Amino acid sequence: MAAATHWLATGTAQAVLERGGNAFDAAVAGGFVLQVVEPHLNGPGGDLVGLFHAASDESPRVLMGQGPAPQRATIEHYRSEGLDTVPGAGALAAAVPGAVDAWLVLLRDYGTWELADVLDFAIGYARDGHPLLASAAATIERVAPLFRDEWHTSADLWLPGGRVPRAGDVFRNPALARVLESLAQAGHSADSRRDRIEAARSEWQTGSVARATEAFVARPHRHSTGGRHAGVITADDFAAFSAGYEEPLTTVFRGRRVVKAGAWTQGPALLEALALLDPLPDDRIDPATPEGAHTIIEALKLALADRDAHFGDDSAVAEILSPAFLTERRAQLAPEASHEWRPGSLSDRAPYRPPLVHPDGTSVAGTGEPTVGRAGDTRGDTCHIDVVDRWGNIISVTPSGGWLQSSPTIPELGFALGTRLQMTWLDETSPAALRPGARPRTTLSPTLVMTGDRTDIAMGTPGGDQQDQWQLPMLLRMLVGGWDAQAAIDAPTLHTTAMIDSFWPRTWTPAGVVMEDRLGEEVAAGLRSRGHDVTQVGPWALGRLSAVGIDRSRGLLWAAANPRGMQGYAAGR
Template sequence: MTTYTPPADFKTRPDLLGRFGMVGSTHWLASASAQAVLERGGNAFDAAVAGGFVLHVVEPHLNGPGGDLVGIFAPVGGEATVLMGQGPAPAGASVEHMRGEGLELVPGAGALAAAVPGAVEAWLMLLRDHGTWELADVLAYAADYARNGHPILGRAVSTIAAVADLFRDHWPTSAAHWLPDGELPEPDSMVRNEAYADVLDRLVAAGDGAATREDRIDAARAAWGSGFVAEAVERFVRTPHRHASGTDHAGVITLADMAGFSAAYEAPVTTEFRGHTIAKAGAWTQGPVLLQTLNLLEPLADALLDPCTEAGAHTILEASKLAFADRDAHYGDGADPETIQTLLSQEYAATRRPLIADVASREVRPGLGAVTFPPLRESYDPAAAASGVGEPTVSRDGESRGDTCHIDVADRWGNMIAVTPSGGWLQSSPTIPELGFCLGTRLQMTWLEPGLPSTLRPGRRPRTTLTPTLVLRDGRPVAAVGSPGGDQQDQWQLLYLLRTIVGGYTPQQAIDAPALHSTSFPGSFWPRTWTPAGAVLEDRVGADVVDGLRRRGHAVELSGDWSLGRLSAVTRDPETGTLSAAANPRGAQGYAVGR
């Protein structure tokens, strides 16, 4: 029996229910394409890959082929598994090189900040190992939208407008691609990316003559990682170009860097919360933050886990701050496994829980004794944040200037997957003309200060914010959920889990309910700033909650009624087989489909 329930108006759309298949994503064309695959007999993995490649085309301001992804899935009868699509720092990307270029931070835009692209490699590996369809059939949806046109989102046009002068003055290949005839495209007008359509066709053609479906997909992987794509990348980035630092630099990524990368499968890290197993990717992502926060909250009274009350919102914000402090002190590729195991233990949570006081903390308080911590920068330049030169995520006042992407799929056989692709946004670095896309900037999440788990190191993955979630009960998957939003991804997913597991909300009610998040820790993206005791809330949380949080010392910023979070989710009742799907109404872009 729960002690709080959703108000009647906390749902803008119905929760979709059915038994055949369900999809939720951040764009209706990706959801529709994935559902079309399910309708034609494909499984959840075929559908997710098809939808993922469509996201490259229709949300180019939020992700791209030059970016990365993190996925988590459970095949029917199998174990929860992480799909690792995060490429490492190139061999030439070192602290010494960055310092030698006169940089104090890895830039938020420009090819010098590019990690090895990991998204395409990961999608193809997933299709080979867990899908059933031929590559040509899976890529047909994205290839058609790229070659024949898709309606460009108004938010994509706004992103292009924000960086139009950068394109005209410094990135001519991007201007040629996104400013045809020197003008912005009209929102909802049909735009094409024939260069990328050609890339997809060439990936398919690379497998001509191969004996098996798996061999044909592996031939496409080789064409990407060590063939024509990698060759074009290496040639292009050698030309110096403007970076977010305001200075010009050449990229360092090489064909050898790309050829040396392979996506991988990993075991998730987990915790138990109110009878559910919550599964996340490891400490090369921020995923364990969600588990640490749940551990802090698990034994508390239900009333303290309600985000719509002053006490609940305060408790959630304070618990989140403690977990994020540990993220920045201890997480990273190559983080000490024993340290991470300690951070995720119930015993450690018990030592940290008393730090949740009645007033807002204005400190960053990592645990486990003396640690080396990244520098704290409280300065903030709104003009820089609006320019689109860093991560296209949520600004500190809550105003969206882009996000990332997400897709969830559940099929009739019991397969379930959640994937968060990102990086390679059109504003990341100059467009590579023969490929139709640019590289990502994930290295901006590393530090140039020595001694940190997330210090820039060649061959190491940058610690990413991409962090989808799989929920299991008695070992069987019951929900897949995720959201764009950089540092906010796990904070918004936390609200979803509290509301569905503790509060009794339906998935759509949980997604629609008023959201909030903390900014009281160093941001993961350039310019790496923070707001002591910062808290961003949707106005719909209510004046009583806002006033109460301010009395407790929170630096509250209101973001509007419908501004925070772009979650989607699919669920499965393991007893009845009933499937459901839900998606975010904010921005009128994300959609769930299914039957």
């Protein structure tokens, strides 16, 4: 079974499975297709976080595809450029691309297919074309003035004939096809499959991609702050990075073990929220009731405040997930909505306190600086893929970054760099400070759920700061309410905006709640009566969740996909 945020990625993954490939072959093939068909949501210049449990492994592993800050990306340099925060678009926001190397490492170690066969699907869609998504066309239209006036190489690719392409137009990216072909051909004379994949990794890390990137970003260009800056990434930065594996973090919720990546992601915030809610009665954590929605939102606000005060490495997480800390934080779940940013204090450190800046640009309590007007809205999003196979291999991956609107297109490559460094602070005292060679904290956050010593659910969603927020109600409905995954995905959801936005210009909205109006007027009124600032949106507006799993009691695999946006699909047999 496979599920993804685009039907062509799902179809690709399923085709690999039908032809005898395993879940890892299928996920890699589908992942490269996502780079082609969801270019406004991810690309080769971006990054990824994956969680997987191979049938041959005793425990799950993290696939680490988050590149670090370049060696020249120092706080001093950015300050000398007149910046108070890392821009949200432009090459100064780029970490070293990590997604491509991560896919190759996974294929090398856990896949069975040849790289050329895995890449054939993505090469075909890049070379021969694919129907452009309506959301991609809308994104291009939104940033078209920026492309025409400033980012001319982006205009050359994304505005064919000088016009905004229409939804459904067959769109081709021959430069990207050539990049992928160069990876497939790099190891043609090597003796083994492993050596052929290693040759592709070497080509990516030290070949034409790295050289073209260094040469291109050296030219000053418009950033989201309105200023013109050169990038700092070099070919040496490409060569120094290798993707790999890490041990995950876990917590137990209602007898099931929930698995997340470390505190270089926001994943542990979901573990904290679940641990806060675990002892509470079922009727107090039902997202369809006013009290349940309130309790969930307040737990998320506490966990996300701890994220922003302490995350950046794993050193803080053990105490955050400790019984004593959780008991203290659980006592702060009050009957009324909090209008404060309330991180917990750890035994060995005070919480870092970032600037609290309202969306209108005004700072709170004298902290922070007013934000600068945007040079076009260049914020992007993310995509997702889950796969499970007949042998019991299961994987969930959230790729992102390298959006077509994140920085100017590198013409020889057909893609842009990512913007993950915007999640760092230009303040050395922050655990998430910008540091050369260090990973920025990422919002990418897939999830696994285990029964006993085996994983039986893999899930995730795009959504930036909302990724774990949207996964929480789904998990509550499945693990507490007994819902199946598709019903839990379809159900109306909500999230808080009362956290420090991970994306430029890093704003904070006290007491903000966004909810799908299908949750009902009773929930909306109940939240408002408790002091929440509620925004009701369309009935199918929030989240792009997908999931796969193993029902061992019946000997079946299952998959579920999100109907919102009408482009995610689940498939299998």
